[in-house]
Amino acid sequence: MALKLPLNHYTHRIIADASAAKKCWVCEMVPSYRMVTSVLITQDEPGYYRDFFYVCPSHLKDSQFCTPIGPTPEELKKAADEKLKKELEEEVKKEYEEKMKRKKEKEKEKKDGDKDKKDEEKKGDEGDKKKDGEEKKEDEKPVTGKFKLSSRFYDTRMNRIRQQEIQKRNQEILRNPMAFPSVPTRNPGE
Template sequence: MSIPNIWHHRKVADNSAKGCEICFKPSTSVLVTPDKQDFFYVCPAHLKDRGFCSPIIDHDAVAAAKKKKEMDEEVERLKKEYEEKQRKKKEKEAEKEKDKDKDKEQEKDKKESKGKNDEKDEKKEDSTSNTKNQPDVEEEPRVFALQRLGIHLNL
């Protein structure tokens, strides 16, 4: 019975690290067969080596994840637009209710508070844009196929 050439990448706890089967350095990365009958420890650097293994990419899952990400971005953009429209609508209603005398005094207060709020909003937008630009840990390949060795023994 032969083992299929499909290996799933898993991480173990730091205190469970064992030596890599190739370079013997401590590693928390493990390649496991789908039925969990066989496993071996390997360094993450070896997983990037195309001579050792190649990732098996599920194109349907990648496309679905990309579509979901685009949908989430669109929803976020629409939420911001809606909140901006609601804020403007409330401002217009507030202006209609105020008298001219009160309007002048409150406009000064609003300008000061808007300046502070705008600065806070800009800081929030900057922090959210920074988190979106960071790569996800889950984008790494999770399934690999080991390469055949070109070594033939003549016995």
């Protein structure tokens, strides 16, 4: 059973190992091609070919090469930032309420006031360090998105898949000894 050609829905991924970078599929014809770690890959659906190729991130911004499907990476990042802001606001409110409770306790117990201040400063410093670490992790997170190739590039990819399938069939035929005619056993003229 032959596999179906993949749909024109590609997902942008960044490979983890930078040493495994390969040349960009679009730029490979140019002598000064770049090594990239960005990959466009089709969804893994049963019965379909799995197509992937390396591509420069700059090509993803080119409207002649591909167009984004659904929310763009910028929109996704903006939504994530809004979610983070809400979480931070909630944390700040909780911290404020805790500080107010502590302040009331301090007024009741002036003896333990110096110790509580030192503890609060330590906790505040640790909280700031954690927040800074979280922000850095989010900045390092690779931007991904879904794209649709322009018809010209998509047709080129599909022609390449068809040619690979034809070559594979031809190799199978050449390996099969029954595919060739046998030598005649009778003498000519009989």
